Amino acid sequence: MEGVIPVTLRINGIDRNLQVDPRTTLLDCIRETVALTGTKKGCDHGQCGACTVHVNGRRVNSCLTLALMHDGDEITTIEGIGTPENLHPMQAAFVACDGYQCGYCTSGQIMSAVALLKEPCGPGDADVKELMSGNICRCGAYPNIVSAIQQVRQKA
Amino acid sequence: MHTFEYFRPGDSAAAVKSAALAHTAQQGADVRFVAGGTTLLDLMKLNVETPTRLIDINRLPLDKIESTADGGLKIGATVRNSDLAHHPRS
Numbered sequence: 001m002e003g004v005i006p007v008t009l010r011i012n013g014i015d016r017n018l019q020v021d022p023r024t025t026l027l028d029c030i031r032e033t034v035a036l037t038g039t040k041k042g043c044d045h046g047q048c049g050a051c052t053v054h055v056n057g058r059r060v061n062s063c064l065t066l067a068l069m070h071d072g073d074e075i076t077t078i079e080g081i082g083t084p085e086n087l088h089p090m091q092a093a094f095v096a097c098d099g100y101q102c103g104y105c106t107s108g109q110i111m112s113a114v115a116l117l118k119e120p121c122g123p124g125d126a127d128v129k130e131l132m133s134g135n136i137c138r139c140g141a142y143p144n145i146v147s148a149i150q151q152v153r154q155k156a
Numbered sequence: 157m158h159t160f161e162y163f164r165p166g167d168s169a170a171a172v173k174s175a176a177l178a179h180t181a182q183q184g185a186d187v188r189f190v191a192g193g194t195t196l197l198d199l200m201k202l203n204v205e206t207p208t209r210l211i212d213i214n215r216l217p218l219d220k221i222e223s224t225a226d227g228g229l230k231i232g233a234t235v236r237n238s239d240l241a242h243h244p245r246s
Binding site for chain 1: 161201214238
């Protein structure tokens with residue numbers, strides 16, 4: 001293919017040697033090229049947070065960054081933090097607290113929430129809401145999302 | 157999105173030299189720096205910005221927040237908004 005650029009992304013611990021069009025967003029690369037579809041495309045404009053993944057341990061909107069900007073970077077998606085048999089504590093808390101309705105925003109919410117655990121965040125619900133303000137839930141599951149995050153933080 | 161040439165300079169001088177190829181720094185410039193990309197990539201998707209060359213400055217050592225002698229703050233071009241928000245001086 002003409003105009004493609006080689007890039008190596010370490011996604012969930014596996015090196016992926018890819019050929020990408022320079023215009024490919026990290027989100028499209030993860031979903032279309034690598035076929036990991038747990039990461040969702042909501043608005044594709046950085047407003048909803050459904051596409052949140054970790055790059056070198058920090059949360060980013062994968063729709064607003066290009067795949068080739070991440071050559072050699074460590075990418076973690078929802079598929080990389082837990083399995084159905086061995087959920088990440090945040091995934092288990094979302095289930096326990098019913099932190100979703102339709103579930104479309106959930107992988108982004110959980111990736112954001114997992115990153116939040118390592119960020120300077122005050123103890124209150126309002127602090128969690130502020131740090132989760134980049135993740136929109138159209139179903140309005142916010143109270144249960146906050147409960148799930150606070151449950152994990154209290155156990156930590 | 158229009159396609160573009162991607163360039164990752166090794167130092168700030170190379171980045172500035174590359175950007176100087178553009179005739180303007182205003183909207184629609186031929187050459188654009190990309191740091192976070194929040195605004196630029198969004199506008200490129202909408203074909204509002206159509207750079208032919210993209211200069212990725214993310215690997216340059218520009219992520220420091222420093223106090224200046226006159227009491228101000230010097231904020232590096234690749235400082236993340238969340239880091240700035242959490243900075244004790246902000």
